[in-house]
Amino acid sequence: MRALCWNGVNDLRVERVPDPTILAPQDAIIKVGLSSVCGSDLHLIGGYVPTMRAGDIIGHEFLGEVVEKGPEVTRLNRGDRVITVSIIGCGKCWHCEHEEFSLCDNSNPQPAFEEMAYGHCTAGIFGYSHAFGGYAGSHAEYIRVPFADTNCFRVPEGVTDEQAVFVSDAVPTGYMAADMGNIKPGDVVAVWGCGGVGQMAMKSAFLMGAERVIGIDRFPDRLRAAQMKAGAETLDYSRVDIYDALLAMTGGRGPDVCIDAVGMEADSGAPSTKGLAIEDLYDRGKQALRLESDRPAVLRQMIQCCRKGGTLSIVGVYGGLIDKFPMGAAMNKALTFRMGQQHGQRYVKRLFEHIEKGELDPAYLLTHKWALDDAPQGYRMFKEKADDCMRVVFAP
Amino acid sequence: MTRGRDGGRRLEGSAGTLERWAAILGGTALGFAGARRGSWTLAALGGGLFLAGAAGVPLSSPLRQVALPAMRREPTTTQANVTIAVPANKLFRHWRNVRHLAALFPHLDAVEILSDTESRWKAHGPGGVPVVWNSRLDKVRENELITWHTLEGADLPHRGTVLFRPAPGGRGTEVSLTLAYHPPGGAGGDAVSRLFGAAPEQQAREALRRLKRIMEVGELPTIEGQPSGRAERGRVTAKLREVTG
Ligand SMILES: NC(=O)c1ccc[n+]([C@@H]2O[C@H](COP(=O)([O-])OP(=O)(O)OC[C@H]3O[C@@H](n4cnc5c(N)ncnc54)[C@H](O)[C@@H]3O)[C@@H](O)[C@H]2O)c1
Ligand SMILES: [Zn+2]
Ligand SMILES: [Zn+2]
Numbered sequence: 001m002r003a004l005c006w007n008g009v010n011d012l013r014v015e016r017v018p019d020p021t022i023l024a025p026q027d028a029i030i031k032v033g034l035s036s037v038c039g040s041d042l043h044l045i046g047g048y049v050p051t052m053r054a055g056d057i058i059g060h061e062f063l064g065e066v067v068e069k070g071p072e073v074t075r076l077n078r079g080d081r082v083i084t085v086s087i088i089g090c091g092k093c094w095h096c097e098h099e100e101f102s103l104c105d106n107s108n109p110q111p112a113f114e115e116m117a118y119g120h121c122t123a124g125i126f127g128y129s130h131a132f133g134g135y136a137g138s139h140a141e142y143i144r145v146p147f148a149d150t151n152c153f154r155v156p157e158g159v160t161d162e163q164a165v166f167v168s169d170a171v172p173t174g175y176m177a178a179d180m181g182n183i184k185p186g187d188v189v190a191v192w193g194c195g196g197v198g199q200m201a202m203k204s205a206f207l208m209g210a211e212r213v214i215g216i217d218r219f220p221d222r223l224r225a226a227q228m229k230a231g232a233e234t235l236d237y238s239r240v241d242i243y244d245a246l247l248a249m250t251g252g253r254g255p256d257v258c259i260d261a262v263g264m265e266a267d268s269g270a271p272s273t274k275g276l277a278i279e280d281l282y283d284r285g286k287q288a289l290r291l292e293s294d295r296p297a298v299l300r301q302m303i304q305c306c307r308k309g310g311t312l313s314i315v316g317v318y319g320g321l322i323d324k325f326p327m328g329a330a331m332n333k334a335l336t337f338r339m340g341q342q343h344g345q346r347y348v349k350r351l352f353e354h355i356e357k358g359e360l361d362p363a364y365l366l367t368h369k370w371a372l373d374d375a376p377q378g379y380r381m382f383k384e385k386a387d388d389c390m391r392v393v394f395a396p
Numbered sequence: 397m398t399r400g401r402d403g404g405r406r407l408e409g410s411a412g413t414l415e416r417w418a419a420i421l422g423g424t425a426l427g428f429a430g431a432r433r434g435s436w437t438l439a440a441l442g443g444g445l446f447l448a449g450a451a452g453v454p455l456s457s458p459l460r461q462v463a464l465p466a467m468r469r470e471p472t473t474t475q476a477n478v479t480i481a482v483p484a485n486k487l488f489r490h491w492r493n494v495r496h497l498a499a500l501f502p503h504l505d506a507v508e509i510l511s512d513t514e515s516r517w518k519a520h521g522p523g524g525v526p527v528v529w530n531s532r533l534d535k536v537r538e539n540e541l542i543t544w545h546t547l548e549g550a551d552l553p554h555r556g557t558v559l560f561r562p563a564p565g566g567r568g569t570e571v572s573l574t575l576a577y578h579p580p581g582g583a584g585g586d587a588v589s590r591l592f593g594a595a596p597e598q599q600a601r602e603a604l605r606r607l608k609r610i611m612e613v614g615e616l617p618t619i620e621g622q623p624s625g626r627a628e629r630g631r632v633t634a635k636l637r638e639v640t641g
Contacts, residue, residue, distance in 0.1 A: 005625035017623040024615045055625030072614075090613045094481050094567055106609045109617040112598075124617060136622045146617060 002396065003057045003140035004375040009047040012376040017057065020136065020144035025072035028148030030064035030084060034165040035138040036366075036393045037061075037382045038086075039195050039263065040317055044129060045379060048264055048293065049319050051113055051130040059139030059394075060086035060126035061169035063161055066152070067142070075149045081161075082152040084145050085344035086169040088124040088135065091150030102341035107147065108133040117320070122341070139375055141396045153348045158356045162369075165393060166196065166362040167351050172344035173315050174200025174261070175351060180313040180338035181257035183208045190214045190246060190255035190305065191232070192298045194222035196365045196391045197315060198261035202230035203360055205257070214249065216242060221388035229364050246305045256310045258302040263316025264294035279324075286323060293320030303329050314339035368392035473576040476600035480608045481568035484560040487611060488539045491558060499610065500603040503527075519552070527551040553578040571607065573600045 003017045020029055038061050043049050045058075066080045076082065089101035096104050104123035108114065111121030113131035124146070127137020136143065145151055155164040174197050181189060189205040191198045194217035202213045215226035218238040226232045235245050246255055267280065279297060286292035302312050303326050312335055330337070354360040367390045370378050378392040480487060490496050494507040494515065501519070508516040513533040521527040529550030534543040545555040559572040609616050 001623070003623065003625070007625065013625075015625045017625055020623050021621065023618055023621050026613075026615060053624075053626070057624060090609075090617075092481070092612045094479070097481070106613050107617050109619050111605065133617070134619045136619070136624060140623070144622060147613070 001141035002372055003136075004059060004372065004394075005054075006044060006052055006056045006058050007054045010045060012045065012058075012379055014373050014375055017140070020140075020142050022068060022070045023144065024146060025070040026147050026149065027070040028066050028073050028076055028145050028152060029068040030062070030082065030143050030145055030152070031067045032062050032064040032138055032141060032143055032396050033081075034064075034161055034369075034393050034395055035059045035062040035140075035372075036165055036169070036196075036391050037379060038169055038391075039193075039197060040128065041379070042383055043264060043317060043319065045383070046265065048287075049129045049131070051134075053130060053134070056127065056129070056134070057136040057138075057140055058127040059137035060128060061165065062138035062143065063155065063165040063168065064138075064143070066148075069148060073148045076152055076154075080152075081155045081164075083155060083164050083168045083348070084126075084138075084143075084152050085172070085342075085348065086126055086128075087341050087344060088126070088133070088146055089150045089345055090147050096150065096345075099343055099346040100340075101150075101343045101345045103343075110134055125341070139372060139394055139396075141372075150345060153345075153352075156352050156356060159352055160363065162363040162366050162393075163355050163361060164352075166200070166365055166391070167344075167348055167355075169342065169344065170196035170365060170391070171200045171351050171360070171362050172347040173197045173342040174202070175204040175347050176340070176342050176344075177201040177259045177261060177313045177315040178204035178208050178210075178257075179347075180315075180340075181205070181208075181259060181311050182338075183210050183257055185209050186211050187256040188212045188214065188250050188253075189257045189259065190216065190302075191226075191259040191261055192216045192266075192302065193261035193263075193316060194219070194226045194234070195261065196362075198222075198259070199225060199230050199365060199390070200362060201259050201261050201315070202226055202232045205259075206231060207354065207359060210257075212249075214246065214255065219385050222385070222390065225364065225390065229361075242301055243305050250307070254305050254307040254310065256307050258306045258310065258312050260298050260302060260312065260314040260316040262298045264296075264318045266295050266298040266316070283323070292323045294318045294322050296322040296325060300324070300326055303333070303335065306333065306335055308333045309335070311336040311338060315342065317341070365391045366393050370394055372396040473574065474597040474600050475572060475574045476597070476604045477570065477572050478601075478604040478608050479563050479567055479570050480611055482611045484539045484562060484569045487560055487569055487571060487607070488542075490607070490611065491542065492536075500606045501599065503599075514547075521551070529553070571604055573604055575600055 001017060001019050002014055005013055005015045007013055022029060041058055044052055063083045066076050066078055066082055069076055087102040088107040089096045089104045090106035093105040102123045107124040108121045109124065110130050110133055114121040124133025124135050126135045178201050183189060183205060187210050189210045191201050191213065194215045198215060202215050205213045213232040215223065215230065215232040215234045216237055217223055218236050223234040223236060226234050235242060283292065283295040283297060287295055298316065306312060314337065367388060370392055372394045375394050378394060381387055381389045382392050494509065497507060498504045503519045504517065505520060506518045510516055514530060516530050517528065519527045529552050530547040531544050532547055534545060536542050539560060541557065541559050543557045546553045554575055554577045557574045561570050563570045606616060
């Protein structure tokens with residue numbers, strides 16, 4: 001089959017690889033119908049997530065059809081139209097039983113990496129480096145899904161492919177970001193990053209009763225989508241001082257809930273923002289030299305802006321260490337931090353219900369539908385946020 | 397995960413990748429793991445040095461220099477702990493069936509029951525060297541504890557304890573595996589003791605992880621045999637291209 005392989009930093013190629021086969025009794029093989037890019041892939045492509053190996057197939061947000069299943073798969077049938085959650089749960093460990101699927105004890109076949117770096121290993125993720133299991137990803141004609149009964153979900157009749165594909169990742173991630181914010185009536189929610197994840201976080205915040213939602217980014221098309229599709233107010237961080245603006249919008253209180261939908265490659269190139277240009281240079285320099293693995297500009301800004309006693313909900317991905325973390329501000333302002341990789345399996349059913357009722361329509365995230373063969377150019381476009389690309393989805 | 401030298405199924409370059417991973421994450425991960433666990437390089441090697449040795453991973457180059465000095469701690473006692481969401485009696489029964497143990501310790505080739513309390517164990521050591529020992533059960537407390545020690549003449553003298561106790565809050569069973577190795581002395585044995593001195597920790601941890609996975613989900617997660625761009629280029633020539641390389 002054809003698959004998109006990572007061959008080194010910024011080196012993606014569509015190659016011929018063998019078809020996947022059932023390797024364990026709880027596996028299923030999915031014929032991929034749609035497979036989306038995700039901001040997380042950019043961290044891999046840019047070389048910020050170690051333990052990639054040349055030849056790894058990437059992609060983790062996908063929809064397809066069950067074409068083969070192992071003898072112990074009971075809930076799925078050939079021909080089922082399914083989405084698969086990007087992060088793999090075993091369905092049986094204590095964490096999976098408690099719906100913390102991304103903390104699964106058993107789905108990562110290569111736990112030594114994470115155990116050394118993090119103290120414990122977490123769940124395997126499709127196409128997301130060997131530290132997270134080394135599973136082959138979905139930018140391919142077929143993909144093997146382990147523990148298929150736990151990770152694949154049939155798509156209801158009334159939900160289109162273009163809506164459903166994002167229920168793999170962007171929708172549950174945004175939804176979980178809002179959920180972790182523990183939003184109360186009257187709350188103002190600020191969301192850093194208006195990519196697919198941020199868009200879904202904004203929409204979800206409203207579904208959970210937020211009074212106002214403020215989206216922050218610098219790309220006009222994304223800010224426009226935040227307004228038109230998610231119903232948020234917006235701030236362009238390249239034009240305004242985010243701290244001043246947020247405080248002005250909230251009577252000096254600051255947002256009750258601050259959501260990070262940006263992650264480790266946050267950029268602060270905002271000449272108008274006090275000190276941030278220097279901060280950005282500092283972080284980029286350190287990251288380039290691998291003295292600091294992640295750039296925490298958004299985290300610092302959220303701590304500064306958040307209302308006293310407010311909540312920071314972090315779904316933007318971080319991999320390692322950060323510098324100059326304003327712990328004093330966080331501690332003295334009594335902030336709550338919630339974070340994690342998405343526990344998609346917990347939310348899928350609820351999300352499909354929202355979609356069926358018309359309360360949520362993630363299809364607008366799909367700005368480009370391309371052939372798999374064009375995936376390298378697709379990633380270039382997505383990385384540069386060119387041509388108003390929110391998410392490019394490949395159809396093999 | 398590891399096979400013979402010609403099986404070619406080990407994770408090529410895993411040591412390098414791990415070192416890089418730790419380095420990228422900063423000195424902290426390295427120092428932390430190092431301080432807590434002794435020789436982190438070895439602890440981190442998937443499958444441990446014992447297994448790496450079995451797979452014919454050459455112990456030359458940076459690994460030797462980095463890892464070996466840290467390994468001179470004898471006798472070596474190592475403990476691994478895991479919580480398994482399964483009642484103790486099931487785990488105890490599983491462990492008592494020696495046929496199940498080869499799945500937990502992949503370097504184990506055969507266990508022969510000699511009597512109620514004695515058994516003969518055959519494993520393969522570094523470079524495929526046979527490692528053989530006789531073992532005697534000391535204590536067996538139903539659903540709680542098993543202890544054993546090796547008899548005179550063992551290639552790998554050690555004492556072992558596996559302990560099962562209920563975890564709080566319905567979390568299942570806490571399992572501890574303690575292995576105290578008494579590496580053979582003498583100049584010839586020195587190399588062996590170095591090899592075995594650091595590996596047991598990883599071995600014990602991996603064994604309990606396999607036990608947990610087999611008991612909780614009935615299979616070990618795997619990526620062996622999945623497609624990648626490497627297969628087409630051939631296993632031998634496939635090179636680990638580091639992220640920042
Ligand atoms: N936790 C999870 O399970 C999970 C799942 C999917 C994605 N993610 C992560 O979520 C993040 C967003 O994913 P995405 O697909 O939306 O990515 P994306 O690249 O499409 O969007 C990121 C957006 O952040 C904006 N941004 C950069 N710096 C900023 C700053 N200082 N302030 C405000 N905005 C800034 C960019 O302009 C961009 O629009 C990524 O880090 C991704 O890895 C996490
Ligand atoms: Zn993703
Ligand atoms: Zn699990």
